[in-house]
Amino acid sequence: MDNRIYGYIRVSTREQNEERQVIAMREVGVPDRNIYKDKQSGKDFDRPQYKKLLRKIKKDDLLYIKSIDRLGRNYTEILEQWRFLTKEKGIDIVVLDMPLLDTRRGKDLLGTFLSDIVLQVLSFVAENERTNIRQRQAEGIAAAKARGIRFGRPPKPLPDGFHQAYQQWKSGALTGTAAARMCKMPLSTFRYRAEIYENVRLL
Numbered sequence: 001m002d003n004r005i006y007g008y009i010r011v012s013t014r015e016q017n018e019e020r021q022v023i024a025m026r027e028v029g030v031p032d033r034n035i036y037k038d039k040q041s042g043k044d045f046d047r048p049q050y051k052k053l054l055r056k057i058k059k060d061d062l063l064y065i066k067s068i069d070r071l072g073r074n075y076t077e078i079l080e081q082w083r084f085l086t087k088e089k090g091i092d093i094v095v096l097d098m099p100l101l102d103t104r105r106g107k108d109l110l111g112t113f114l115s116d117i118v119l120q121v122l123s124f125v126a127e128n129e130r131t132n133i134r135q136r137q138a139e140g141i142a143a144a145k146a147r148g149i150r151f152g153r154p155p156k157p158l159p160d161g162f163h164q165a166y167q168q169w170k171s172g173a174l175t176g177t178a179a180a181r182m183c184k185m186p187l188s189t190f191r192y193r194a195e196i197y198e199n200v201r202l203l
Contacts, residue, residue, distance in 0.1 A: 006057055007035040007064045008050065008071070021066045024096055028064055043073060045081055059090035062104070067097040068119070075124050082119060158193065159183045166194055 007025035011018045018037065025035050038047040057063060063085065065071050072078045085091050086103055095101035100118045162183050169179035180190035 004058075004061045005030050005034060005064070006053060006061060008053055009035060009037040009066070010047070010050075010070045011037075011039050012041055021070065024066050025064055028094075028096065030064055041073075045072060045077060054089075057085075057089060057091055061091045063091055063093050065093070065095055068095055068101065079120065158197070159185070162193070162197070165190075166197060169194070 005028075007021075007028075007030035009018060009021040009025065011021070018039070022035065026032070036049040036053040038049045040047055053063075068078065072081065082093065085093060092103045093101070094104065098118065165174065165179040165182040168174040169176060174182070176187055176191060179194075180187040183190055185193070
């Protein structure tokens with residue numbers, strides 16, 4: 001029976017809890033050779049080890065996952081994948097952190113109905129949390145920028161002669177194009193750096 005039991009593990013690059021999932025798989029008897037691991041986002045199902053698992057798993061096999069968000073984070077895709085695995089592939093799925101999501105139980109209409117409801121709720125929660133994380137990140141970045149924190153690579157130091165070119169440009173003695181040429185930079189870059197330079201001088 002060992003070769004009919006599989007486990008799927010997913011961790012993102014930001015969270016390193018793979019071992020916890022591995023231990024959980026071993027505790028329910030999944031052999032190490034049948035544990036498939038992906039280390040990437042759960043935004044879709046384009047993952048190498050998951051695809052390999054799909055090629056390997058057959059009708060009446062059993063698949064364990066630690067929690068529904070390890071399968072994925074997109075509400076619609078989780079539901080589609082769940083139905084593909086259980087209906088088209090004909091396998092059973094057990095979500096270890098949610099005993100109600102065990103397709104070996106409740107094969108009758110009521111059991112299937114309850115399982116579908118729980119799955120839809122949990123899938124929605126998983127995607128909603130993903131959306132909230134993105135929103136919190138965006139709000140954090142916006143707040144940081146408002147405090148003057150810059151993101152990305154630090155700007156290159158100003159070239160020699162920038163102050164002289166800037167002064168002549170401000171006084172009208174040089175055009176922007178000529179000043180930029182003097183500094184050996186594109187006109188748009190010169191104007192951008194000149195604006196920052198002026199703001200710093202005014203502080």
